[in-house]
Amino acid sequence: MRSVSIFAGSVYGNAQHVAEEAKAMFESKGVECEVFTDPETSDFSDAEAVVVITSTTGQGDVPPNLELFHSDLRDEFPLMNAKPFAVAALGDSSYSDSFCGGGRHFQELLIELQGKPVADMLEVDAIETLAAEDEVVPWLEGLVESLTEA
């Protein structure tokens, strides 16, 4: 069974909190899981299955704590060889032109890196959902098998 590495991009703590709740869910299913908030590209290359949980800041931007990670991945381009991944994007639809842009940047990059998306990117709208973990954790629960099967 693959372990899961969660890369959490967060400005005010929402996405980080969701990532911690997701880790608890994975561990309750016997899946080894680590949350990275200041990752290196080696953490990404070492990951057996990748989950990105990220908010959006600025105008569709990746949060500062994952900015360097994102640009290093672009530069180093570590191919994923069909490694499974899933991206959950926290955003606010009042930013209509850049809704969930941070998540979209990762979704596009991981596809370019030839990862295997196990689901379409999940978009969580802060206007509709106060507790993002109530959407993200059950969504990931439904993906446990596709993320961790060898």
Ligand SMILES: Cc1cc2nc3c(=O)[nH]c(=O)nc-3n(C[C@H](O)[C@H](O)[C@H](O)COP(=O)(O)O)c2cc1C
């Ligand atoms: C300054 C600022 C800029 C934001 N820009 C966007 C944006 O461009 N697109 C979007 O979908 N959400 C945007 N948001 C909404 C956040 O992504 C959303 O509130 C999210 O839940 C915050 O999670 P966090 O606490 O993990 O950072 C922005 C929020 C702030 C405060």
